[in-house]
Amino acid sequence: xxxxxVIRKTGSALxxxxxxxxxxxxxxxxxxxxxxxxxxxxHRFRSLWAVSGNREQTEREFYxxxxxxxxxxxxxxxxxxxxxYPQNIYAAWQxxxxxxxxxxxxxxxxxxxxxxxxxxxxxxxxxxIGYNLYFIPIRTWWRWSQCAEKQEITALILTVFAYLYQxxxxxxxxxxxxxxxxxxxxxxxxxxxxxxGEESGEEQEWREHQENTLYEASQAGVGLLRLLQxxxxxxxMEVKITAFRHRDEGEAEWEQxxxxxxxxxxxxxxxxLADCTRPDLICPAEEERIRPDMYTGFxxxxxxxxxxxxDEMLNCYFQEMPMMDEPLCLRFFDTLPVDTVPEFDFEHRxxxxxxxxxxxxxxxxxxx
Numbered sequence: 001x002x003x004x005x006v007i008r009k010t011g012s013a014l015x016x017x018x019x020x021x022x023x024x025x026x027x028x029x030x031x032x033x034x035x036x037x038x039x040x041x042x043h044r045f046r047s048l049w050a051v052s053g054n055r056e057q058t059e060r061e062f063y064x065x066x067x068x069x070x071x072x073x074x075x076x077x078x079x080x081x082x083x084x085y086p087q088n089i090y091a092a093w094q095x096x097x098x099x100x101x102x103x104x105x106x107x108x109x110x111x112x113x114x115x116x117x118x119x120x121x122x123x124x125x126x127x128x129i130g131y132n133l134y135f136i137p138i139r140t141w142w143r144w145s146q147c148a149e150k151q152e153i154t155a156l157i158l159t160v161f162a163y164l165y166q167x168x169x170x171x172x173x174x175x176x177x178x179x180x181x182x183x184x185x186x187x188x189x190x191x192x193x194x195x196x197g198e199e200s201g202e203e204q205e206w207r208e209h210q211e212n213t214l215y216e217a218s219q220a221g222v223g224l225l226r227l228l229q230x231x232x233x234x235x236x237m238e239v240k241i242t243a244f245r246h247r248d249e250g251e252a253e254w255e256q257x258x259x260x261x262x263x264x265x266x267x268x269x270x271x272x273l274a275d276c277t278r279p280d281l282i283c284p285a286e287e288e289r290i291r292p293d294m295y296t297g298f299x300x301x302x303x304x305x306x307x308x309x310x311d312e313m314l315n316c317y318f319q320e321m322p323m324m325d326e327p328l329c330l331r332f333f334d335t336l337p338v339d340t341v342p343e344f345d346f347e348h349r350x351x352x353x354x355x356x357x358x359x360x361x362x363x364x365x366x367x368x
Contacts, residue, residue, distance in 0.1 A: 168272050277325040
């Protein structure tokens with residue numbers, strides 16, 4: 001998957017100085033300790049040692065789910081010999097983990113214990129975001145929304161935005177509680193702190209340009225947020241997209257993108273990014289983590305005067321984080337799963353569509 005561009009043009013006088021040009025967060029060469037392969041799986045298993053209650057029920061649940069798992073992945077049912085409880089369960093888990101790794105190195109086995117399950121086998125696979133950032137620039141849409149001849153296409157785009165905000169859970173920087181809002185607020189604070197009143201005419205002109213950019217971005221963010229929160233635009237998604245008829249090749253791209261988003265919404269009418277992640281399973285005690293609402297979001301522009309500064313801020317922030325909450329495919333084997341939908345079908349389609357949406361918006365975003 002292509003790295004998602006957050007910003008791609010020059011900035012200027014803000015601190016700290018800009019470096020990288022792309023919006024892909026670069027992991028540090030040496031990162032703090034996080035989940036290493038199966039660490040979180042072993043952690044979840046160890047809760048079994050302190051289990052109280054009916055031993056026979058625990059073993060019955062475990063071996064039933066173990067049989068389903070082996071049948072599903074077509075691997076031999078592990079034999080544990082004369083091992084006693086709970087070592088028999090631990091030994092079986094180790095053997096099935098090794099067998100799964102031989103089939104697929106990215107597949108992990110785990111033992112789940114929750115309110116409804118005492119000891120049930122499950123498998124987990126990470127999607128693998130790869131520190132890509134999925135931010136959607138809105139400046140093109142904002143300026144089109146003020147042109148009478150662009151009303152149909154801006155309405156189509158707005159319904160897509162509403163779906164991403166209301167259902168998928170993509171945050172908007174106009175929300176004062178969002179991660180991207182805090183980044184723009186930091187840019188504003190830097191701009192104010194750097195004002196010494198002794199600038200030349202050219203420097204003063206550049207500062208005024210920066211202030212105007214932040215003001216326009218702020219007004220657009222608040223205006224978009226108000227629309228995104230309105231249920232009307234989500235209800236209008238099918239109407240606006242199916243009624244849209246392109247007039248040229250450029251509009252044909254938007255029409256096809258809208259139809260692809262509508263198809264995703266129909267297939268997964270309630271699926272959000274929060275549904276796809278399980279921070280309770282992966283190092284749940286770790287508070288410093290990159291959440292989906294931090295690596296996705298609506299922001300102002302990829303080509304404004306703050307592009308490089310924002311890029312550098314995001315890279316510096318994310319490379320200090322020890323954990324990233326990535327989509328997780330979790331299969332429970334208390335019953336035999338029905339394998340009808342490919343793993344990560346929603347995630348692959350969603351992130352690909354966000355990439356296409358971002359690229360189209362950037363294509364029409366006039367560079368400064």
